[in-house]
Amino acid sequence: MDGRRRRSIKEGFDLGVGFFGFFTAAFCVITLVYEILRQDALGWALGTLVLGLVTAAIWWSRQAVLRRMDRAVSEIEQDR
Amino acid sequence: MTTVAGPTTAAAERPVFDDRAASRVRARRRRAAGSSVRTGIQAALIVIWCLLPAYWMLITGFRRSDTVYETTLLPTTPTFxxxxxxxxxxxxxxxxxxxxxxxxxxxxxxxxxxxxxxxxxxxxxxxxxxxxxxxxxxxxxxxxxxxxxxxxxxxxxxxxxxxxxxxxxxxxxxxxxxxxxxxxxxxxxxxxxxxxxxxxxxxxxxxxxxxxxxxxxxxxxxxxxxxxxxxxxxxxxxxxxxxxxxxxxxxxxxxxxxxxxxxxxxxxxxxxxxxxxxxxxxxxxxxxxxxxxxxxxxxxxxxxx
Known part of the structure; x- marks a missing residue:
């Protein structure tokens, strides 16, 4: 497997994690501020949860894809 | 018995081929000219579409306040x-x-x-x-x-x-x-x-x-x-x-x-x-x-x- 291809796939996943991670952090801060100000923060908290799950899912997919790619590379090398 | 195409036959065929090639070239040139005219019209339309609001803003700036709703392409009584x-x-x-x-x-x-x-x-x-x-x-x-x-x-x-x-x-x-x-x-x-x-x-x-x-x-x-x-x-x-x-x-x-x-x-x-x-x-x-x-x-x- 080409190293450049691996890097580009990794960067794509990292981009997604960074993007959703940013919004997760922003929503988390908003939730905390709402809680401190004793306002209704349920919507923001649920938003944070959903975004956090999406970020975690992308991170998990990234690890799985990279692991599968590495395994395929090592199998090809063993066959040689 | 074999027939060999002499120079006369080749000479007779060449003008036909040349005519076809020339007409093909002419058609290609016509198509290219038509295409460039089409491109020019499209570009002009896009330019007009983009610049018309800016033009309207400019000429409205030169209209007097009592003629600001005029729809003429140039202000009738321009003013600074x-x-x-x-x-x-x-x-x-x-x-x-x-x-x-x-x-x-x-x-x-x-x-x-x-x-x-x-x-x-x-x-x-x-x-x-x-x-x-x-x-x-x-x-x-x-x-x-x-x-x-x-x-x-x-x-x-x-x-x-x-x-x-x-x-x-x-x-x-x-x-x-x-x-x-x-x-x-x-x-x-x-x-x-x-x-x-x-x-x-x-x-x-x-x-x-x-x-x-x-x-x-x-x-x-x-x-x-x-x-x-x-x-x-x-x-x-x-x-x-x-x-x-x-x-x-x-x-x-x-x-x-x-x-x-x-x-x-x-x-x-x-x-x-x-x-x-x-x-x-x-x-x-x-x-x-x-x-x-x-x-x-x-x-x-x-x-x-």
């Missing part, structure tokens, strides 16, 4: 009164607002470029973990809706006693310009050949020297493009400026929005249009000066070799 009124300090603050916009725009552009160029270069060239995460976060920051930041920024700057100050405009504008700067320049730096930098390092340059002497001059088209985009973004911004500035620090967009007419409740359309035309001029000059560099910068990084 609206331009004079726009700069009348007793009624409108356009002169000061122009200076404010220009100063804020230049500062925002310079700071965004200094920080953005360094950040984009580091992300494109240096190897460190989490580069993609940073770019994703920058992308997320650029997509954050400005209107959602309005109230928190107002509250923050009021607590800091910055309400109506220049820094209350400059700091959010830089935050808005930085993602654009980093993304544009990052894609450009990634496409630049590494060998140039390596050659400079072999010749004895430090990393900073290689960046300053070799990479930065080559990146000039992209830097200029980004500078123009950052300046235009700052120049045209209205939402934050309408809330975070006062009469001393307001930018042109806010000043034009606050124009007052000669009569109570009169909306000064003609003066507004005249001011709009004046405000467009610096942008046109900037774009005309840097046109070639902008085109080079926009197309650079788009094709992978």
């Amino acid at each position: 009164d609206n331009f004079i009124q726009a700069f009348n300090p007793a009624r409108n603050q356009l002169g000061r607002a122009l200076l404010n916009s220009f100063g804020i725009g230049v500062l925002v552009t310079v700071i965004a470029l200094v920080v953005g160029v360094s950040a984009a270069y580091a992300i494109a060239r240096l190897n460190f973990p989490g580069k993609g995460l940073i770019m994703g976060a920058v992308l997320g920051a650029s997509m954050f809706p400005g209107v959602a930041l309005l109230t928190p920024l107002f509250s923050l700057f009021t607590q800091l006693n910055w309400q109506g100050s220049y820094q209350s405009l400059i700091i959010p504008y830089i935050a808005g310009a930085l993602p654009l700067t980093v993304w544009t320049l990052n894609s450009f730096f990634r496409e630049m050949p590494w060998e140039l930098e390596e050659a400079a390092r072999i010749d004895g340059c430090t990393a900073a020297q290689a960046f300053r002497i070799v990479i930065l001059p080559l990146a000039a088209p992209a830097v200029f493009t980004t500078a123009i985009l950052a300046f235009i973004g700052s120049w045209n911004e209205y939402l934050l400026a309408s809330v975070l500035s006062n009469t001393q620090t307001q930018t042109v967009t806010v000043a034009i929005g606050n124009f007052v007419g000669s009569q109570p409740r009169e909306i000064p359309y003609a003066t507004t249009m005249a001011a709009g035309s004046v405000v467009t001029i610096p942008l046109i000059i900037l774009v005309l000066i840097f046109q070639r560099r902008i085109v080079a910068g926009l197309t650079a990084g788009g094709v992978k070799g």
Whole structure:
């Protein structure tokens, strides 16, 4: 497997994690501020949860894809 | 018995072939001419579509206030009164607002470029973990809706006693310009050949020297493009400026929005249009000066070799 291809796939996943991670952090801060100000923060908290799950899912997919790619590379090398 | 085609037969066939080839060439030329005419008409339509509002703004600026609703292509009684009124300090603050916009725009552009160029270069060239995460976060920051930041920024700057100050405009504008700067320049730096930098390092340059002497001059088209985009973004911004500035620090967009007419409740359309035309001029000059560099910068990084 080409190293450049691996890097580009990794960067794509990292981009997604960074993007959703940013919004997760922003929503988390908003939730905390709402809680401190004793306002209704349920919507923001649920938003944070959903975004956090999406970020975690992308991170998990990234690890799985990279692991599968590495395994395929090592199998090809063993066959040689 | 075999028949051999003599020179007479070949000579008889050649004119037929030549006629066909010539007619094919003529047809191709006709098609090319038709295609260029079509392209010209399409380009003219697009240009008219884009320039018509600007043209209407310009000629409305020259109309008298009692003939502002005229629909003629040229003003029947042209006047410069609206331009004079726009700069009348007793009624409108356009002169000061122009200076404010220009100063804020230049500062925002310079700071965004200094920080953005360094950040984009580091992300494109240096190897460190989490580069993609940073770019994703920058992308997320650029997509954050400005209107959602309005109230928190107002509250923050009021607590800091910055309400109506220049820094209350400059700091959010830089935050808005930085993602654009980093993304544009990052894609450009990634496409630049590494060998140039390596050659400079072999010749004895430090990393900073290689960046300053070799990479930065080559990146000039992209830097200029980004500078123009950052300046235009700052120049045209209205939402934050309408809330975070006062009469001393307001930018042109806010000043034009606050124009007052000669009569109570009169909306000064003609003066507004005249001011709009004046405000467009610096942008046109900037774009005309840097046109070639902008085109080079926009197309650079788009094709992978």
